[in-house]
Amino acid sequence: MVAQRRGAAIEIAGLCRQYGTGPGAVVALDNVDLRVAPGEFVCLVGPSGCGKSTLLRILAGLDHQTGGSIKIHSEGWAVENAMVFQESGLFPWMDVETNVRFGLDTRGVPRAEADPRVDDALKLVGLTKFRHHYPHQLSGGMRQRSAIARAFVTDPGVLLMDEPFAALDAQNRVILQTELVRLWEQTGKTVIYVTHSIEEALLMGDRTVIMTAQPGRIKRIIDVPFPHPRDLMQLSASPEFGRLKLDIWRVLEDEVMRARAEMEQ
Numbered sequence: 001m002v003a004q005r006r007g008a009a010i011e012i013a014g015l016c017r018q019y020g021t022g023p024g025a026v027v028a029l030d031n032v033d034l035r036v037a038p039g040e041f042v043c044l045v046g047p048s049g050c051g052k053s054t055l056l057r058i059l060a061g062l063d064h065q066t067g068g069s070i071k072i073h074s075e076g077w078a079v080e081n082a083m084v085f086q087e088s089g090l091f092p093w094m095d096v097e098t099n100v101r102f103g104l105d106t107r108g109v110p111r112a113e114a115d116p117r118v119d120d121a122l123k124l125v126g127l128t129k130f131r132h133h134y135p136h137q138l139s140g141g142m143r144q145r146s147a148i149a150r151a152f153v154t155d156p157g158v159l160l161m162d163e164p165f166a167a168l169d170a171q172n173r174v175i176l177q178t179e180l181v182r183l184w185e186q187t188g189k190t191v192i193y194v195t196h197s198i199e200e201a202l203l204m205g206d207r208t209v210i211m212t213a214q215p216g217r218i219k220r221i222i223d224v225p226f227p228h229p230r231d232l233m234q235l236s237a238s239p240e241f242g243r244l245k246l247d248i249w250r251v252l253e254d255e256v257m258r259a260r261a262e263m264e265q
C-alpha cells in the first residue's frame with residue numbers, strides 16, 4: 001500500500017503575510033490561528049483574494065510568512081507536503097507513470113523501491129491502464145487523478161489542495177470528490193482543501209474554516225457533523241446538509257459582498 005504514514009498535525013499561530021510595503025502594501029493574511037489534528041480533513045472557504053492560496057503556499061513552503069509561525073508535527077519521520085492545484089501541473093512531455101514517479105526520482109528513491117509505489121499510486125486513482133498515456137491524451141478528470149497519484153506516491157504527511165476540481169465539469173467533479181473522500185478514509189492523511197464552494201467543503205471536510213475578505217482572517221470554524229463513510233450524493237440531498245449550507249452562506253455572504261465592493265472601487 002502506497003500510503004502508510006498517518007497525517008501530521010499542524011499548528012498555525014498568528015500567521016501574517018503582507019505583500020509589499022507602504023501605501024500599496026497588501027495584507028493577504030492577518031493573524032491566522034488554526035490547529036489541525038492528524039488525519040483531519042479541513043476545508044477553507046472564503047471570497048476570491050482572501051488569502052486561501054497564500055496560506056496553502058506558505059504551508060507548502062512555496063512562499064513565506066511575514067509574521068507568526070507554523071509547526072507541523074509527526075511521529076518520528078520527516079514531514080513532507082504534497083500540493084495539488086487547479087491545473088494538474090503534469091509535465092506534458094512525460095507519460096502518466098513518469099509524471100507520478102518524478103517526485104520519487106528527484107528524491108533519489110531507487111527504482112526497485114519506486115516502481116511498486118508508482119504501481120500502488122496508479123491503482124489507488126484507477127489509472128493503471130492509462131499509465132503510458134501523455135497528459136494531452138487524458139480528460140481533465142484523469143489529469144487531476146494523475147496529480148493526486150503524484151501527490152500520494154510521496155506518502156506526504158499533509159496533502160494541500162487548492163481548488164483541485166474547480167475546472168472540472170459537474171459530473172466529473174462529483175466523481176473525483178467521491179474518490180478523494182474514499183482515499184482519505186482509507187489513508188488517514190491530513191488534508192487542507194481550499195475551495196470557494198460551500199457544498200464542496202461540507203461534502204468532503206470534517207471542519208469548514210470560513211475566512212474574511214481581505215485581509216484574510218478566520219471568521220468562523222464550523223464542525224461538519226456528517227459521519228464517514230459518506231455517500232456524497234445522498235448527503236447533498238439531505239435536509240441537514242441544506243440547513244448547514246445556508247448557515248455557512250449567512251456567515252460568508254457579508255465577506256463576499258465586501259470583497260466585491262472592494263473590487264468595484
Ligand SMILES: Nc1ncnc2c1ncn2[C@@H]1O[C@H](COP(=O)(O)OP(=O)(O)O)[C@@H](O)[C@H]1O
Nearest residue numbers: 019026028047048049050051052053054055214
Ligand atoms: N506574490 C504576490 N504579490 C503581491 N500580492 C499578492 C501575491 N500573491 C497574492 N497576492 C495578493 O494577496 C491576496 C490574497 O491572494 P490569494 O491568496 O491568491 O487569494 P485567494 O486564493 O483566496 O483567492 C490578493 O489580494 C492577492 O492579489
Ligand SMILES: [Mg+2]
Nearest residue numbers: 052053054162
Ligand atoms: Mg486562490
